[in-house]
Amino acid sequence: MINLLKLILPNLILNVMRWVLLRVKINPNDPRRFWKDQDLFLKDDFFDGILDKKTQFKKITYKNQTKPFFLSNKKSKISLTNFNNNDEIRFTYFFENKNLIGNNIKIQDDETVVLEVSNAKPRQFYNFRIFKKSENLYIDNNSNSKLWISIERAGKKPATKNNLNNIFLIFLDSISLDFLEKNLDKMPFTKKFFKDKVSYQNVYSNADWTASALTCLINSEFPSSHRFTDLKTSHNLEPVNENNLFSFFKDNGYITNFLHRAKAQNPEFGFDKDVDNYFYYPYAFGNEEDDQKITNKVLELLYTNIDYKNFFLLHFNSTHYPFSNDNLFNQINNTNFYNDNPHNFLESVIDQKGRTKIDNLYSREGVSIMNNKLTTSLRYLDLQLNSLYSFILEKDLFETTNIIITSDNGTTYADDDQNFFLNERRSKVPFMMSNKKYKINNIDYNDLFSNLIDFKSIAKNMIYAEKFKLKKYTLGELIFNDIYEVCFFYKEKRINFSCKVDQKKNRLYVNKEFILYESNSKKIYKENINSLPEDLLKLVNEHIANTNFEVIK
Structure with a gap:
């Protein structure tokens, strides 16, 4: 057949x-x-508010960039009332057909023609800008092609002297605090740029993997609230909130930029929401070098927007094991040491199979090899980031810029905890600021916080000195298959709790295969949740009551 x-x-x-x-x-x-650059349906109240006629909207992707567009009629009118006189306003146009001849467009305000183009190349983004001189803009589509138009939102603010104009939040995938600190000498450009760094020592991720972690960051929510934790159960979720990290920065006058490699933060999930410049470079084994595309594009965007305030969220994936680009590693190390299939390599160094592939235990030799590869990855990223460091110094931007290096989670392959996924190795992450002028001004370097759900509060502290509120503990959560786990991280201890979950029925079975561990006493409880000491029972009950699960005891 x-x-x-x-x-x-x-x-x-x-x-x-x-x-x-x-x-x-x-x-x-x-x-x-599995989205691969397809056009996406879009509902956009912003476009509805500036157009004189109803039309179609969609998101179009070209060369890894995704932007929202509206379909221009033969003659369209755009209201510019949201902008101030003399504001710079940026647009993009896109002709849908494949004809090389006849794609003609004319744009004018109430007084003069501001753009007139004949025979524009089809199916690519063309950017242009105007300075507002009137309340309306008129578009003439003098072609037989569909013409799509994108316009930025109003509100970007000019850079100001001696204030925080540029914030870079850089995620190096799967890097623990101790590993970065031990290998900082092998990152000479980063070490030099961060010579007066502020490095916080008790910072924890709230999630176990990238998709969940970046959603915690963007929504300022724990995994049990946003629930974007497992791509086998996310089918009905719209994971990005209206009030999110990017909308916060836009409300404060920053141009928002999100450049990343994370498969689950693609535009079909809606992670381009409130982002002015969104670029997604899909990660696959062997394409670690695509991290360089991010740094190249960042330089272009910073150069273009140097006169404005900018927030960049960057996610690099070349530090994710099992590090499959052998040619890259050999080139950087000037060796021919690496020559293996990453999947075969992992299988060959497993000492003990775990419940899932993410908690396999690896041999000492295998961990040593992966540590060497991870160090090489950091050296590679150091080379790439040096172009950003050099640009900032060359343009005299250091005093108005803060670069923060952190991670979505700690190093996982070296962990040997057979009871829990979440612990210091997997969850304690770097949080290193380049400019001590913008340190969190009311806490100590050893104070406890999260780099994800607390980041919006940290940004408020950096931008307008709003007091940062410390807590007794922060926590991480894992929701995967039928496992629910939470870890309460204190300065002096951690408390792990795990039980069964049914994600489809949205139920948490707190007494089913439950296990609790308290690190100071090293005691493990497994019998009945109600037999826990009163303080531990209260801690668990208060937390699970604030999750989005129906709790079954």
């Missing part, structure tokens, strides 16, 4: 059938995870 279909059907149709089967029948993951 299969051979008959191959003879009858063209390759294109067969490939489409394979793709559909992969997404719908075979792979249990949320199909949005």
